[in-house]
Amino acid sequence: MDSNLNFIYGHLPYWLFIILMLSGLFIVVSRGNLIKKIVGLNIFQTSVFMFYISIGKMKGGTAPILLDKSADNSAVIYSNPLPHVLILTAIVVGIATTALGLALIIKIREEYDSVEEDDIQKMDQKDLMKYNKKNVLETNS
Amino acid sequence: MALTLKHLFAVIMLSGAFSLVSAMLFVVMDAVDVAFTEAAVGAGVSTVLMLATMALTVRVQKETKRPILFPLVVVCLVGVLLIYGTLDMPNFGAFDSPAQLHLGSTYLSITYKDMGIPNVVTGILASYRGYDTLGETVVVLTAGLGVILLLSGLKGRKDKE
Numbered sequence: 530m531d532s533n534l535n536f537i538y539g540h541l542p543y544w545l546f547i548i549l550m551l552s553g554l555f556i557v558v559s560r561g562n563l564i565k566k567i568v569g570l571n572i573f574q575t576s577v578f579m580f581y582i583s584i585g586k587m588k589g590g591t592a593p594i595l596l597d598k599s600a601d602n603s604a605v606i607y608s609n610p611l612p613h614v615l616i617l618t619a620i621v622v623g624i625a626t627t628a629l630g631l632a633l634i635i636k637i638r639e640e641y642d643s644v645e646e647d648d649i650q651k652m653d654q655k656d657l658m659k660y661n662k663k664n665v666l667e668t669n670s
Numbered sequence: 671m672a673l674t675l676k677h678l679f680a681v682i683m684l685s686g687a688f689s690l691v692s693a694m695l696f697v698v699m700d701a702v703d704v705a706f707t708e709a710a711v712g713a714g715v716s717t718v719l720m721l722a723t724m725a726l727t728v729r730v731q732k733e734t735k736r737p738i739l740f741p742l743v744v745v746c747l748v749g750v751l752l753i754y755g756t757l758d759m760p761n762f763g764a765f766d767s768p769a770q771l772h773l774g775s776t777y778l779s780i781t782y783k784d785m786g787i788p789n790v791v792t793g794i795l796a797s798y799r800g801y802d803t804l805g806e807t808v809v810v811l812t813a814g815l816g817v818i819l820l821l822s823g824l825k826g827r828k829d830k831e
Contacts, residue, residue, distance in 0.1 A: 599695045610778065612769070621809075
């Protein structure tokens with residue numbers, strides 16, 4: 530019983546990050562507004578970062594900045610620096626993709642006068658039907 | 671909140687607040703460098719970019735009826751799979767997890783000898799993974815170029831007709 534409780538306690542952070550990630554995914558899938566989709570993607574992304582950082586965490590550890598430069602530092606527990614480096618890169622790449630997505634939204638709004646996915650799809654379908662009709666007329670004549 | 675709010679300004683502000691809170695969480699999990707970056711980039715730059723986008727597009731979301739069942743099923747399925755995946759993982763903060771046993775401690779011991787920088791994260795980022803960081807700047811450059819090209823007056827659909 531005690532080991533079960535220990536297991537649940539030790540895995541609860543991971544589960545919380547997963548639930549956060551799922552809420553981001555839900556926003557992306559279920560909302561039609563493109564800006565909201567980007568916000569959802571950001572939540573998704575940040576919770577993946579949290580998950581990675583949580584893997585590098587050590588109980589009782591401290592930030593990986595060496596306290597005593599001369600000694601071998603074996604007395605101090607440092608958390609694992611490798612996930613931190615990875616996530617630093619990922620955050621910067623993430624902001625780059627977000628900026629590109631937002632620029633695409635501005636362009637879409639210029640073209641379609643809307644940032645709602647449903648409206649855009651309707652307009653696309655109308656365009657396609659018009660195009661097909663034109664093609665049929667041309668091939669007949 | 672982001673699900674039901676109609677005013678995008680509130681949604682974007684909440685997303686900025688979320689970034690700030692996540693930066694605090696990174697501090698708690700010993701990742702101070704990541705927390706700096708998240709606070710500056712996530713809460714700062716990305717909020718500003720989103721607000722600019724909102725100013726250039728729309729402020730209020732349109733009322734739309736969208737099916738909710740299918741997304742819910744997809745999300746639940748993904749969630750069950752992910753949680754099943756964590757069952758084999760070591761406990762949070764464990765000393766004997768595979769992630770802690772090999773490379774992490776090696777880097778902690780050799781970084782100062784090789785570079786003389788007490789901050790191990792900076793040392794790895796700038797030196798051992800310098801090419802990776804160079805590639806990252808290329809990605810940012812490409813994204814910036816893409817944004818400029820997208821927003822500089824290419825003729826749109828309306829103008830053609």
